[in-house]
Amino acid sequence: MVSHELKTPLTIVLGGIKTALSEGIGTQDAHMLLQDAEWGAQTMADIVDNLLELSRWQARRLVMLRTKVNMSAAINSVVERSSHKVREHKVVADIPGTLPEIPIDRTRIERILDNLIDNAIKYSPDGGEVRVSARIETDQLVVSVRDQGIGIAAVDAEKLFQPFARLETHLPSSSIKGIGLGLVVCRRLVEAHGGSIWVESEPGKGSVFSFTCL
Numbered sequence: 677m678v679s680h681e682l683k684t685p686l687t688i689v690l691g692g693i694k695t696a697l698s699e700g701i702g703t704q705d706a707h708m709l710l711q712d713a714e715w716g717a718q719t720m721a722d723i724v725d726n727l728l729e730l731s732r733w734q735a736r737r738l739v740m741l742r743t744k745v746n747m748s749a750a751i752n753s754v755v756e757r758s759s760h761k762v763r764e765h766k767v768v769a770d771i772p773g774t775l776p777e778i779p780i781d782r783t784r785i786e787r788i789l790d791n792l793i794d795n796a797i798k799y800s801p802d803g804g805e806v807r808v809s810a811r812i813e814t815d816q817l818v819v820s821v822r823d824q825g826i827g828i829a830a831v832d833a834e835k836l837f838q839p840f841a842r843l844e845t846h847l848p849s850s851s852i853k854g855i856g857l858g859l860v861v862c863r864r865l866v867e868a869h870g871g872s873i874w875v876e877s878e879p880g881k882g883s884v885f886s887f888t889c890l
Contacts, residue, residue, distance in 0.1 A: 681723060685716035692716065715761065722794065725787065726857045730839070733864045740781040740868055747775040747810060747817060747889070750782055754789040755808050764803035767793060771810045778817060780889055784865045791858035792821040792885050799883070800825030816871075820886040828877040836875065837863045862887070 692713035696706040732738040748771055755769040789808065796806045804824035811818050828836065836859050866873045866887045877883035 678723070678727070682720055685719040688716035689713045689720070718761065722790065723857075726791070726861045729784075729787065729861045729865065730857060733868075738864070738868055740784065742779040742781055744777045745780050745782045745785070746777050747771075747780075747819075748773060750785060751775075751789065751808055751810060751819065754786050754793070758790070758793045758806075762797055765797050765800060765806055766804070767797075767806045767808070769808050771808070775810055775817065776812075778889055780869060781865075784868070785889065788862045788865050788887065789819070789821070791862050795858055795885070796821055796823035796825065796883070799823065816888045818886055818888055820884050822882065822884045824882045827879040827881050828875060828883055829879050833875050833877065837873070859885075 692709040695701065696709040696713070701709075729738070751771055752769050755767050758767045793806055793808070800806070800823045802825075806824075807822045809820045809822070811820075839857060839860050862885075863873050866889075869889055871888035873885070873887040875883055875885050
């Protein structure tokens with residue numbers, strides 16, 4: 677499964693670069709091909725990063741490098757980066773300007789957000805908005821990612837946080853990319869921060885994935 681999911685974006689990277697370097701290719705066409713190649717490279721990087729994080733956890737070598745981080749800046753950074761990766765979806769931040777600085781591993785929190793946003797996009801095939809919000813609730817910071825996608829049945833919710841789990845949908849299997857590690861990596865990283873992660877959803881009404889950081 678992993679080799680298959682790596683081979684697809686690798687083919688896009690190699691094909692895009694090779695064609696972009698061909699004689700007679702126009703500047704605009706070359707630019708679009710290189711954008712596709714960039715997407716393929718980022719997709720492979722995400723797969724490898726998730727595999728590395730899971731292997732560290734399994735080997736009990738997952739170490740949090742905590743520093744005080746401005747959560748508003750961290751969330752806005754991920755949202756801006758994600759906005760440049762998609763065309764059919766709108767990724768927006770809905771956060772107060774006074775979020776506290778908290779001791780977290782910023783790289784790992786950004787990995788959690790990247791995975792949740794990617795998952796929201798994956799299961800929202802008709803586009804729509806992906807909204808990242810944050811709030812203080814009983815002395816905890818709660819971060820949520822809401823989509824307008826196909827939703828999840830209650831019986832399937834817990835399965836999503838298991839390794840290699842894939843949601844059964846009416847969509848063609850080829851339209852759902854990934855190896856089913858993103859959400860289990862989210863759970864491991866959230867729990868390593870001492871937090872929890874959960875999903876609220878109904879079929880046909882989208883999903884909200886939330887986690888606590890403190």
